[in-house]
Amino acid sequence: MGAVVAGVVVAVAAVSLLPTVMPAQQPALAAGSSDAAGVRMNQIQFMGAHNAYHREMQGAELEASMKIDPTYPSWGWYSHASIRDLLGRQNMRGLELDLLPDPQGGLYRHPLPRKLAGLGPIDDPAMATPGMKVLHVADMDYNSTCRTLVSCMQQVQEWSRANPEHVPILFQLELKQTDDRLEQAGGAVSPAWDPALLDDIDEEIRSVFTENELITADDLRKPGLTLEQSVLKNGWPTLKWARGKVMFFFDNGGPGAIRDMYLDGHPSLAGRAVFTRGNPGDPDAAITMVNDPRGANTATITDLVKRGYMVRTRSDEPLSTVKDEEFSRLDVALASGAQLVTTDFPTVGMAARYDSDFVAELPGAVPVRCDPVSEPRNCHDGKLEG
Numbered sequence: 001m002g003a004v005v006a007g008v009v010v011a012v013a014a015v016s017l018l019p020t021v022m023p024a025q026q027p028a029l030a031a032g033s034s035d036a037a038g039v040r041m042n043q044i045q046f047m048g049a050h051n052a053y054h055r056e057m058q059g060a061e062l063e064a065s066m067k068i069d070p071t072y073p074s075w076g077w078y079s080h081a082s083i084r085d086l087l088g089r090q091n092m093r094g095l096e097l098d099l100l101p102d103p104q105g106g107l108y109r110h111p112l113p114r115k116l117a118g119l120g121p122i123d124d125p126a127m128a129t130p131g132m133k134v135l136h137v138a139d140m141d142y143n144s145t146c147r148t149l150v151s152c153m154q155q156v157q158e159w160s161r162a163n164p165e166h167v168p169i170l171f172q173l174e175l176k177q178t179d180d181r182l183e184q185a186g187g188a189v190s191p192a193w194d195p196a197l198l199d200d201i202d203e204e205i206r207s208v209f210t211e212n213e214l215i216t217a218d219d220l221r222k223p224g225l226t227l228e229q230s231v232l233k234n235g236w237p238t239l240k241w242a243r244g245k246v247m248f249f250f251d252n253g254g255p256g257a258i259r260d261m262y263l264d265g266h267p268s269l270a271g272r273a274v275f276t277r278g279n280p281g282d283p284d285a286a287i288t289m290v291n292d293p294r295g296a297n298t299a300t301i302t303d304l305v306k307r308g309y310m311v312r313t314r315s316d317e318p319l320s321t322v323k324d325e326e327f328s329r330l331d332v333a334l335a336s337g338a339q340l341v342t343t344d345f346p347t348v349g350m351a352a353r354y355d356s357d358f359v360a361e362l363p364g365a366v367p368v369r370c371d372p373v374s375e376p377r378n379c380h381d382g383k384l385e386g
Contacts, residue, residue: 036239036240036378036380036383036384038238038240038376038378039238039239039370039375039376039378039379040236040238040239040376041167041168041215041236041237041238041239041242041310042235042236042305042308042310042371042374043236043370043371043374043375043376043379044167044239044339044368044369044370044371044379044384045334045338045339045340045341045362045368045369045370045371045372046092046093046094046170046339046340046341046362046367046368046369047091047092047093047094047315047340047341047342047343047346047360047361047362047367048092048094048095048096048170048172048312048341048342048343049080049090049092049094049095049096049342049343049344049346050096050314050318050343050344051080051096051098051136051318051344052080052083052086052092052095052097053080053083053097053098053134053135053145053146053152054078054080054141054143054145055080055143055145056076056077056078056079056141056143057072057076057113057141058143060113060117060118060119061113061114061119061143063117064112064113064116064117065113065141067116068112068113068116068139068140068182068185069140072140072141074319075318076136076141076318077319077353078318078319078344078345078350080145080344080346081145081347082145082155083095083145083146083152083155083156083159084155084158086346087159087163087166088163090347091346091361091362091365091366091367092346092367093166093167093168093169093170093340093367093368094169094170094171094172094312094340094342095152095156095169095170095171095172096171096172096173096174096251096342097134097171097172097173097174098135098136098174099133099134099149099174099175099176099201100132100133100135100138100176100178100190101132101133101190101193101197101200102130102131102132102133102190103130103196103197103200104130105127105128105130105131106121106127106128107133108122108127108138108139108142108188109121109122109128110122111138111139111140111142111187112139112140112182112185112186112187113139113140115186122147124147126148126151127147129148131148131149131150131200131204132148132149132200132201132204133147133148134147134148134151134152137179137182138179138182138187139178139179139185139187139188140179140182140187149201149204149205150204150207150208153171153204153205153208153209154208156169156171156246157208157209157213157246160213160244161244164244165243165244165385165386166243166244166367166385167239167242167367167368167384167385168215168243168245168247169247170246170247170248170249170340171246171247171248171249172249172251172312172340172342173201173248173249173250173251173274174250174251174252175193175252175258176190177190177192177193193258194261195261195264198258198261198262201273201274202272202273202274205248205273205274206273209246213244213245213246214246214247214273215237215242215245215246216247216269216272216275217270217272217275217284217286218271219237220237220286221269221270222234226267226268226283226284227268227269227278227283227284227286228278228280228281228282228283228284228285228286231286231308232307232309235308236308236310239384243386247275248273248274248275249274249277250274250276250277251277251289251312252277253277253279253289259276259277259278259284262274262276263276263284267283268283268284269284275287277289280304280309285309286309286310287309287310287311287312288304288309288310288312289311289312289313290304290311290312290338291313291314292313292314292329293313293315293329293332293338294328294329297313297336298332298336301336301337301338302336302337302373305336305337305374306337306373310339310340311336311337311338311339311340312338312340312341312342313333313336313338313340313342314329314333314341314342314343315329315330315333315334315341315342315343316329316330316343316344316345316358316360317344318344319344319354321345321358322345322351322354322356323354325356327358330343330360334362334363334372336373337371337372337373337374339371339374341360343360345358345359346359346360347359347361364381366381367385368381368384368385369381369384
């Protein structure tokens with residue numbers, strides 16, 4: 001079961017080094033600016049929290065979870081700070097959230113570990129209401145600092161409005177389903193993702209963030225061009241325009257059912273609130289992922305960044321990085337130029353239970369720096385956030 005569950009929660013992305021059509025390189029910015037006003041969104045680098053909501057199981061629920069899957073400590077024993085502290089004290093500018101659909105409400109309110117432990121439903125009214133739920137593995141590893149997409153976004157919005165000079169915050173959304181083995185054991189059975197549920201995500205995002213707070217494909221696309229052509233030929237917006245805003249992308253790749261459904265009727269993401277993970281050469285390609293930055297993937301990431309894409313990679317994985325003491329991945333990830341580098345160890349002490357002092361952060365423990373691959377001549381680390 002552990003291998004099965006772990007396989008559900010660890011996605012592996014692969015992108016082609018060469019696109020179908022080689023787009024023109026992003027135009028260079030004019031030199032001489034005395035501040036960061038002309039620096040573009042894709043010319044900076046920042047850290048993000050993988051499974052940013054995650055809290056490990058505790059007490060009787062932990063004991064029950066380990067009866068379901070004795071390997072749980074090898075993949076689930078890590079916890080993040082609150083969303084507000086991730087953004088504030090820990091300098092995260094990327095947040096990964098796992099979403100499960102709950103259109104009727106209450107689907108995940110009484111998980112298997114609580115049933116096995118003789119406990120009642122989760123004591124949180126939000127779990128009984130319809131809407132997207134934020135949890136790692138239903139009926140196994142479900143503790144969260146914010147149980148719904150709306151509540152997670154509201155916490156970000158509160159912090160953002162109190163700190164309006166921040167660089168854009170990037171939400172990475174992974175759309176999940178319940179595991180069939182847990183379903184067969186009596187756990188929740190999630191509905192399949194369909195166009196209506198994907199529309200619900202857009203509606204929930206826009207129920208929290210105003211259009212002025214949200215960066216969408218409509219903001220980037222130019223008349224007569226696809227999203228990819230617009231980004232690669234005309235460049236991303238500047239930080240001056242993007243400060244205080246948020247942006248969303250699905251890490252579910254394609255071609256595939258979720259991406260295809262989301263694009264259907266919305267060419268190049270017209271009218272959509274979320275970016276897709278497009279492959280180079282696709283009309284919707286603007287953001288992509290290369291999970292492991294090592295080996296040949298280093299050159300792949302650098303190539304993508306030079307051409308103008310935004311790329312997410314990972315500096316570590318729970319919990320093999322600290323247990324195996326394989327720490328070289330962090331430096332490789334940062335040097336690759338990937339704009340978003342995600343971690344499960346953003347601050348001192350998080351790896352201490354494994355007798356490790358590993359921390360994944362930008363040099364100088366700053367929230368953002370000029371991207372080592374795509375930075376323009378006028379970029380200065382100290383001027384990127386007010």
